[in-house]
Structure formats: C-alpha cells, structure tokens
Amino acid sequence: MYRAAFPVAALAVASLIATGCRTPSAPAPSPEGPADAGPAGPVTFTRHVAPIVFEHCATCHRPGGSGPFTLLSYDDAARRARQIAEVTTSGFMPPWLPEPGFGEFVGERRLTDTQIATLAAWAESGAAEGNASDLPEPPAATDGWALGEPDLTVSLPAPYTLPADGPDVFRNLVMPLPVGETRWVRTVELRPGNPQFVHHAIMAVDDTTSSRRREAEETEQPAQPGFSGMEMGLAFMPDGHLMGWTPGMAPNPGIDGLAWRLDPGTDFVLQLHMLPSGRPEIIAPVAGFHFADAPPSGPPLYLIRLDADHLLDIPPGDAAFVVSDAVRLPIDVEVHAVYPHAHYLAKSMEGRATLPDGTERWLIRIDDWDFNWQDVYRVREPYVLPAGTTLSMRFSYDNSAANPRNPNDPPRRVRAGNRSSDEMAHLQLQVRPRREADLVLLRESLYRDAIRRNPANPWSYYELGNALLEQDRLDEAARQYLAGLAADPTHVPSRNSLGAVRERQGRLDEAAVEFQAGVRLDPGFADGHFNLGSVRLAQGRLEDAADHLRETLALEPAHAAAHTNLGHALRELGRLDEAVTHHREALRLRPGSAEAHNNLGSVLAVSGLLGEAIDHFQRALRIQPDHLQARRNLELAREIVAELERAGLR
Ligand code: HEC
Known part of the structure; x- marks a missing residue:
C-alpha cells in the first residue's frame, strides 16, 4: 500500500495545563525557583548569580553549546552583566516560547521573577564577584551522549x-x-x-x-x-x-x-x-x-493535525491576520505532546481543548512566536481528553513592515507553502488512544473533518479511504479514492489504492488498469510496480509480472514482498534457481516470517532439495505452529523422501 508522504515541515511537540482560565490576570508564578524575596546584603556572582546561570544558561552558553559565548566564569558574566539583565527582563533569555500557566512541558526554560530581579540587582549594583567559597560546582561537561551510549x-x-x-x-x-x-x-x-x-x-x-x-x-x-x-x-x-x-x-x-x-x-x-x-x-x-528489546505493545501513538494552511492568504501590510481550525474527538485520547508550527510571520498561537461538559483546557499558548526557537513540547504528565472534546487552534500573523521577522521587504502577499518565505498553520497533538481498535475511528473522523474543511485536497479522501479499507468497508473506500481522483486525476496514491480495492473485490482487470495508470504517472513509484506485478501474477501473465517485480526491486532492492512474488512468478515460469534466489532474499529480509520459510521450502522441494525444504517447513512451524500449508508441505515432503527411500533412490 502506498505510504502517505508525511509532510514533515519543521518540528515541535507540546502539552497543556490550566483549565478554565483564559488569560491569567497576573503573571503565573513559575513552578520551580526560590521563594525568598531577594538577597539580603550585596548581590554577588558566586553566591547569587552563579547558581542561576549555571542551571539556566550554561546548557547553551558553554564550549560547544549553541550560545554565542560561554557563561561559566565570573569574567564571562560580569563583562555582560547589563545585557544579561536586559535579556532576562525582556524574556528573550532563556529562550522558551510557551506562556506559563497554559500547559506544563518537559524541559521548560524559565526564570522566576525573583531570579530575574536578582540578575537585574547584580548588574545594577556593579556586578560584584563575592567569596570564592560561595561558588557552586560548575555544571559538568555534557559532551557525551545524554541518554547513554547508543546501540x-x-x-x-x-x-x-x-x-x-x-x-x-x-x-x-x-x-x-x-x-x-x-x-x-x-x-x-x-x-x-x-x-x-x-x-x-x-x-x-x-x-x-x-x-x-x-x-x-x-x-x-x-x-x-x-x-x-x-x-x-x-x-x-x-x-x-x-x-x-x-x-x-x-x-x-x-x-x-x-x-x-x-x-x-x-x-x-x-x-x-x-x-x-x-x-x-x-x-x-x-x-x-x-x-x-521488544516491539511496541498496546495502543500506538498517533498525530492529530489541526491545519489552517488553506486559509492562509495574508495581504501585505496586514498586522493581525487570523486563521483557525477545530476538530472533534470521536474517542478518548491521552495527550503526550504538542507541536505548533508556522514560519516567520506568525505572531501568536493558541491551542485549546473544549471538553464535552464545556470546560476549557489550554493545550498551549504562545504570545510571541519565533521560528528560530520552535520546539516539540512534550507534556510533563500525559492527560486524557474524553470523546466529544473539541480541539481548536487560532494563529495570528503579522505581515507588516513593522514585524522585524518579516522575511520580505517590502512585505508581499504570503500563502501556504514549504519555502521559508511561505507560511504554515499547523497544530499537531501527539496522542495515544485508550484502545488500539479505536485508532481507525479517530482517523476516519479526522479525515471527514479535513474534507469538510478543504474539499480540494486529494490526500484527505485518500486517507479516509484507507481508514474505511481497514474496516473492510470496500465500496465506501473505493468511493473516497474516486472522489480523490475527481479532485486530482494525477493523484497516484488514490489510483493505487483504488486498484488495491478492485483487487480485493476480485476485479483484477480493473485493478490492473488503475495500477498501470499509476506507474505511467510515476514510473519511479516502487509500490506501483509491485502492485501491478502482483496483479499480473494473479492473472497468470507471468512475464509481465516478472518485469514489474524486477522494476520494483531496481527501485527498492530491499522490497521483501517483491522478492516473494518474483520468486512465485519465476517458479511458475520454471526458472527454479532464480526463484530460490529471490525466496532466500525475502527470508533474509524477514527472518522471523513463517511465510518466507514456507515459500523457500516449497520451491526447494520442487527443485528436489528435500532435506533443506523439510528444514524450512519445520522452522515455519516453529514460528507459527498453526501454519497449515507448512504442515501439509512438511508431510508431503516426508512422504516423498520415504517413497524415494523405499525405491532405493535416496
Ligand atoms: C537553549 C539555549 C540557550 C539558553 C538556555 C540560554 N541562551 Fe542565551 N543565547 C542562546 C543563543 C543561541 C543566543 C544567540 C541568539 C541570537 O543571536 O538570536 C543567545 C544569546 C544570548 C545573549 C546575547 C543577546 C543579544 O542580543 O545578542 C545573552 C546576553 C544571553 N544569551 C544570555 C543568556 C542568559 C543570561 C541565559 C540564562 C538565563 C541564557 N542566555 C540562556 C542560547 C541560549
């Protein structure tokens, strides 16, 4: 099946927090940080400033870090005392976009008001050094792997x-x-x-x-x-x-x-x-x-994307252009991360969840977006949003000449796109459904929303079709792929999936027509050749099948299923040695597959290599004891061996 190109544009993930409050009336207190009212006596580097700077600045302002200078010694800091006071008072440093009180995230970089006041008082009072004995341990070098030695x-x-x-x-x-x-x-x-x-x-x-x-x-x-x-x-x-x-x-x-x-x-x-x-x-x-050590267990993660790209058409000079989007959750989900994304013109971003009982919960709020400090915001404590919750986003953009981040001088009309001078409006939520089986319902619902939002996007019909296909709703799936092709007749994934539905419906000739149209539109599409080759195999058109499966492997040499089907085609064509080679390769790529052992065993058996064949049937059965075909093949191969022995031929 065709893989949807995941439109990875830039990154960030996030989380959320307070319920009910829209705008905090006073700056929300930062969760961590000393509660003392400020240092009594002279403010010194060693006693008051170093603990703040080592913890909150030195992650970046150290040798090999991202900061343009180090902040590890008294000299480093004293030289810039005034600037440090300015950038911390303005909130420019440490860099962190989400507003406090609107979501709690892992790795938040924020100073308390007291800490900011301490840095300002230090600069104001002449940036004294203080007693060497007060100096805390400098932060350890972090040049190694933070998560330990990788595999x-x-x-x-x-x-x-x-x-x-x-x-x-x-x-x-x-x-x-x-x-x-x-x-x-x-x-x-x-x-x-x-x-x-x-x-x-x-x-x-x-x-x-x-x-x-x-x-x-x-x-x-x-x-x-x-x-x-x-x-x-x-x-x-x-x-x-x-x-x-x-x-x-x-x-x-x-x-x-x-x-x-x-x-x-x-x-x-x-x-x-x-x-x-x-x-x-x-x-x-x-x-x-x-x-x-182990494959995943339980429900998988999923990304919900709110998306207002199709509404982006920002006139030059407009300083407050707003777009929004909303979707409704059909199932309960647990939120793990929030990832808002836009380019340089975005100014503010709001993400909210409105629960079925009307309660509002903020996912994230950013009042002064800066593309250069975007991030994926992982939530500190994953939380559940119940079915019936509405997720909404509201982004504003400043396309005026007064926006210092405007990449265009003078400003020009800006629309959605992938270049950094284009814009975007996405809010992604990384969620986990309560039950694995719920996921397909979420996908179905989200893509129905997406079609309502923007009926011109063929990808939405395609994804909805896939969700329906997974539920074995073949006719409905086919209708969506056809709708996708009506929106864009050159949409190869829709063409390809429509072919897959026709194949499952046993309508092989129609399937072949779709697959063929797909590879004509995109000759470099490996899975298109695979699908066409496979349907040709089912039609008994073996040479044609082998050609397209070879083409698949030229494009994607590790395509295990193409090796398998090419092995089948070559076996039917009587080219047993080549068939063995491809089944061996399929097994090498999928070593734990009972199917691959059985396929290899059966072509070996046909080639007369019964001992090795029996070995593979046995291995297939060890992996999957109820593999009927492998069991039958094993019995048959043993009977033949016994017969050959009786005849004195072995
Ligand atoms: C996440 C990394 C990071 C952290 C944490 C960080 N900085 Fe920075 N800092 C930078 C980078 C990168 C720049 C350069 C930014 C630029 O030029 O836009 C910078 C620039 C600065 C500047 C120069 C600003 C200017 O206008 O040229 C000062 C001063 C500064 N940081 C102080 C601090 C202080 C004080 C802290 C701690 C309270 C801190 N930084 C925490 C990465 C960081």
Whole structure:
C-alpha cells in the first residue's frame, strides 16, 4: 500500500495545563525557583548569580553549546552583566516560547521573577564577584551522549560544509542505517554538529530509495551531501512519533512499549536548518539510535493535525491576520505532546481543548512566536481528553513592515507553502488512544473533518479511504479514492489504492488498469510496480509480472514482498534457481516470517532439495505452529523422501 508522504515541515511537540482560565490576570508564578524575596546584603556572582546561570544558561552558553559565548566564569558574566539583565527582563533569555500557566512541558526554560530581579540587582549594583567559597560546582561537561551510549551511531561519510553567507539553509542529509534485521527503536539522540549554526533539526526515515535519488539529482558544485529544501518527499517520521532537535532541549528518552519498527534497507533522513555565520562551517552530525528489546505493545501513538494552511492568504501590510481550525474527538485520547508550527510571520498561537461538559483546557499558548526557537513540547504528565472534546487552534500573523521577522521587504502577499518565505498553520497533538481498535475511528473522523474543511485536497479522501479499507468497508473506500481522483486525476496514491480495492473485490482487470495508470504517472513509484506485478501474477501473465517485480526491486532492492512474488512468478515460469534466489532474499529480509520459510521450502522441494525444504517447513512451524500449508508441505515432503527411500533412490 502506498505510504502517505508525511509532510514533515519543521518540528515541535507540546502539552497543556490550566483549565478554565483564559488569560491569567497576573503573571503565573513559575513552578520551580526560590521563594525568598531577594538577597539580603550585596548581590554577588558566586553566591547569587552563579547558581542561576549555571542551571539556566550554561546548557547553551558553554564550549560547544549553541550560545554565542560561554557563561561559566565570573569574567564571562560580569563583562555582560547589563545585557544579561536586559535579556532576562525582556524574556528573550532563556529562550522558551510557551506562556506559563497554559500547559506544563518537559524541559521548560524559565526564570522566576525573583531570579530575574536578582540578575537585574547584580548588574545594577556593579556586578560584584563575592567569596570564592560561595561558588557552586560548575555544571559538568555534557559532551557525551545524554541518554547513554547508543546501540548504533550513524554519520555522514564526509561532513557538510555550510556556506559562509546567503539565506538560511535547509539541508536533508541521507544516511543508510546498517541494520541486518528488523530492530525496534526506542529513541534517537542527535548530536547535530555545531549547535551554534544548526538551529533545529527534524529526523525522519525513508524505506523507499526516494531520498537517495533526490540526493543523486542534486547538481550543485562542488558536490555536497544531501539535498536542499524544507520538503522531505517520501521520508516520514515513524507512525505517531515526533523526532526533532533544538539547541538546549531535554533529549527524549522515548516511551516504554512505544518503540518504532526499523527494517533493513531504511535510510535515516536528517533535515538541518542552519544559519550561515560569515565563515564556511563544517557540520558533522551524528545520530545515536537506542533499541528496545521488544516491539511496541498496546495502543500506538498517533498525530492529530489541526491545519489552517488553506486559509492562509495574508495581504501585505496586514498586522493581525487570523486563521483557525477545530476538530472533534470521536474517542478518548491521552495527550503526550504538542507541536505548533508556522514560519516567520506568525505572531501568536493558541491551542485549546473544549471538553464535552464545556470546560476549557489550554493545550498551549504562545504570545510571541519565533521560528528560530520552535520546539516539540512534550507534556510533563500525559492527560486524557474524553470523546466529544473539541480541539481548536487560532494563529495570528503579522505581515507588516513593522514585524522585524518579516522575511520580505517590502512585505508581499504570503500563502501556504514549504519555502521559508511561505507560511504554515499547523497544530499537531501527539496522542495515544485508550484502545488500539479505536485508532481507525479517530482517523476516519479526522479525515471527514479535513474534507469538510478543504474539499480540494486529494490526500484527505485518500486517507479516509484507507481508514474505511481497514474496516473492510470496500465500496465506501473505493468511493473516497474516486472522489480523490475527481479532485486530482494525477493523484497516484488514490489510483493505487483504488486498484488495491478492485483487487480485493476480485476485479483484477480493473485493478490492473488503475495500477498501470499509476506507474505511467510515476514510473519511479516502487509500490506501483509491485502492485501491478502482483496483479499480473494473479492473472497468470507471468512475464509481465516478472518485469514489474524486477522494476520494483531496481527501485527498492530491499522490497521483501517483491522478492516473494518474483520468486512465485519465476517458479511458475520454471526458472527454479532464480526463484530460490529471490525466496532466500525475502527470508533474509524477514527472518522471523513463517511465510518466507514456507515459500523457500516449497520451491526447494520442487527443485528436489528435500532435506533443506523439510528444514524450512519445520522452522515455519516453529514460528507459527498453526501454519497449515507448512504442515501439509512438511508431510508431503516426508512422504516423498520415504517413497524415494523405499525405491532405493535416496
Ligand atoms: C537553549 C539555549 C540557550 C539558553 C538556555 C540560554 N541562551 Fe542565551 N543565547 C542562546 C543563543 C543561541 C543566543 C544567540 C541568539 C541570537 O543571536 O538570536 C543567545 C544569546 C544570548 C545573549 C546575547 C543577546 C543579544 O542580543 O545578542 C545573552 C546576553 C544571553 N544569551 C544570555 C543568556 C542568559 C543570561 C541565559 C540564562 C538565563 C541564557 N542566555 C540562556 C542560547 C541560549
């Protein structure tokens, strides 16, 4: 089945908090921080300032950190005492976008009013050093892996060189993941290279070869790793996961029982957003993979996306352009993270949940959005939103010349798009349904909402069709794919899925017509060739089947199902040696599959290699004792051996 391109644009996840209150009448007190009314006696670095700076600033203002200077010694701090007072009073530092009191998130960076007052009093009173004996232990160097030694690290064969100047760079770096068998990934910790120039990163995977091909098509000289742009094509974040990196973030340790599947042949695709510094900079990212012992259990994570992109058409000069969106939850969900996303013109962002009893709960509120400090906000304590809750978002944009972040001078009309000069309006919630079986109902409901919101988007019909197909509602699914094709006749995924429905309905000729139209529109679409090859196999058109399955493997060499079906086609064509080769490859790619053992065993048996065949039937049955075909094949193979022995032929 065609994989929806996950439109990974930039990252951030979040959480929420207070109920009922809309605007706090007074600045909400920060949860942590000393309650003393301020230092008595002279304010000194060693006694009063160092504890604040070491804890709240040195994560970034240290050697190798993202900050432009270190803040580890008295000299470092005293030299900038006034500036420190200014940036903390204004709220610019430490950088943290969500407003306090509107959601509680992991790794919040915020000073208490007392701490801010202390820094100001220190600058005001001449920035005294104080007694050396008062100085707290400086923060430990954090150059290693925060989550411990990874199970697998990947890096580029040669680093990327960030040009000295020019606009922001969005670069997608493609790294093959050397795993020989399926692994379960609990989390990925990123060391992005130099955090002074890497402003944020998005991590995705690609199990097609599309990212590699994008890289190969890049023509710039001298050649550099990766390809440019915010658009990541078929690379996607594993189902329901939000994998981002920002300077100074608390690394995500992952959630027990929610590892994601990593199959051999998958590439890691890392999108770095970088800011040229005036000199060429060497960027050498390293990603550390942490594997889980077991596959996920229980309900999976899912991303709900509120989206007002289709409403974005911001006139030049408009300082308060507002868009909103809302969806209703058909099931109970547990909220794990909040990820608002827009580009440079966004000003404020509000995300709210209105519960069935009318109670309002804030998901997140940002009053002064800054693209450069976007993040994925993980909620401190996951909470449940009951079925019947309405989720809503309201974003405002400032496209006036007075907005210092406006990328256009003079301002121009701005619409939705993937370039950094375009805009976006997304609020994603990472949720977990109470029961796994509920997820398909959530998807069905969300895509019905999406179609109401924007009937012109073929992807919504496609996704709704997929949710219906999963519920075996074939005719309804086909209607949605047809509606998607009415919106956009060149929408290959809809064409392909319509073919899949027709195939399941036994209408093979119609299925073939759809698949064929799909590969004509996109000859580089491996699964399209696979589907066409497979339906040709079912039709008994074996040579044609073999051609398309070979084409699949040329595009995607690790496509296990294509090896399997090509093995079947070659066996029917009497080319047994080649058939064995492909079934062996399928088994290598899916070592725990009873099916793959049975397939290999049966082509070996037909080739006369009965001993090895019996071994594979037995292994199939060890993996899946109720595999009827393997049992029958095993019995048959044993009978033949016995017969041959009786005849003295063995
Ligand atoms: C999450 C990382 C991070 C943390 C935490 C952080 N900073 Fe920064 N700081 C930066 C970065 C990056 C810059 C450069 C920002 C820019 O130029 O836009 C910066 C810039 C500054 C500047 C210069 C501002 C200017 O206008 O040039 C000062 C002063 C500063 N930080 C002080 C602090 C203090 C004091 C703290 C702690 C209370 C702190 N920072 C915490 C990353 C951080």
